[in-house]
Amino acid sequence: MQLPDAVTACALIIGNEILSGRTPDTNLNHLAVTLGGWGIQLREARVIPDIEAEIVTAVNEARRRFNYVFTTGGIGPTHDDITAECIAKAFGVPLKTHPEIAALIRQRPAPADVMESRMLMARVPEGAVLVDNATGGPPGFRVDNVIVMAGIPAVMRAMLATLEGKLDRGPVIQSRTVMAYLGESQIAAGLGKIQARYPDVDLGSYPFFRDNRYGASLVMRGPDAARLEQMLAEVCAVIVEAGETPHVEDAD
């Protein structure tokens, strides 16, 4: 399903800790669900290490291919927090101390060396617009179509929430799901024929093994609720024809 008026996004999850397996990522799913609700389709996600050249390349590729790029991770005060610097390099602009963040940081007193480290978090690429951080720490920022957020899930979520209503939006993709206990091969031919007649709806078949039985969830996704209902009826008919019972999930 390629919609002409789609608004698309790419997620860049920056962090060695995800790639080493130490920390399971949870930001991707939250981003996918939240952006989907705003009419922004997540079309790709990349998990990349804390290596400057890789971050710069990934940002530059993604910002040209998608309407928005959301990064998570790497905006703290330690040596391994290199995201702001990489975004500045990707855009070819200098990194500058932002007076608003600097003022925020100075509100909490600290010894000179600690303050110096904290002030690293005040540096953003020239021209960046701040993204509020309701959890009290330093903000994220936005340069052109690239939105830079923290990696800590609670902080990322707080930053993302402040963007509601501030981004371009396309059609919101709705979905319907029907489940049946059967092997996908029993209905594969029928599903393929239905998909061919509905280029505006994605029909996904997701097999599972549960309660000692094989089954499949058939998921329809598209912008037009009426078309989803039509397709749902056809998919149910294919399941019944295979001698099985369709279990339709409630609509979103």
Next chain:
Amino acid sequence: MQLPDAVTACALIIGNEILSGRTPDTNLNHLAVTLGGWGIQLREARVIPDIEAEIVTAVNEARRRFNYVFTTGGIGPTHDDITAECIAKAFGVPLKTHPEIAALIRQRPAPADVMESRMLMARVPEGAVLVDNATGGPPGFRVDNVIVMAGIPAVMRAMLATLEGKLDRGPVIQSRTVMAYLGESQIAAGLGKIQARYPDVDLGSYPFFRDNRYGASLVMRGPDAARLEQMLAEVCAVIVEAGETPHVEDAD
């Protein structure tokens, strides 16, 4: 940390259901941990949609940059299962029915149309080597350095397990972790100096908010246990110097 003898990998998670947010991915973390234990470093992961051009491009980019590429998803019998076809296109070879898979599929009788759909799962790129599927379904396969597995987590895990001992391996990366309740800025300067002296060890600082307190986990990763111990002692000293208590986790 760039090791000259590292064996690297990229994960390609193929599936609209991850990008739509319907299904949270769990395969990435399992791959990262398992490969890490085998001396293979996961260096990048990409989540991409069920779109031929994107899969072919991603596979071709990844197989040139990394020692191994592991794909998950898209090897069933339905219209949205296009991974085998895409791998064949990426390598410029035809898709052929593999006699061993075909024989396996024929063991379970089925009506002609169901059997025809099942037989789609017997098609692998010419020259592919099979990857056993202990769960009973059709196998995965390997072409050159690209290993193609199912998306269902239990099946992916079963397939991956059969590869133990059959892949090239580099040094196994070990890790040590120390936690302290402090703000990263209190120790950022000290950590940066330590990292500069240990180019063979990655020192990551991961802040968290737990039990109403801020803290950070300092994670050291490298191939040499003795070097990790040395660095750990230095990091603990920086924490103590900041007036806080280091909590060292047990070694792996």
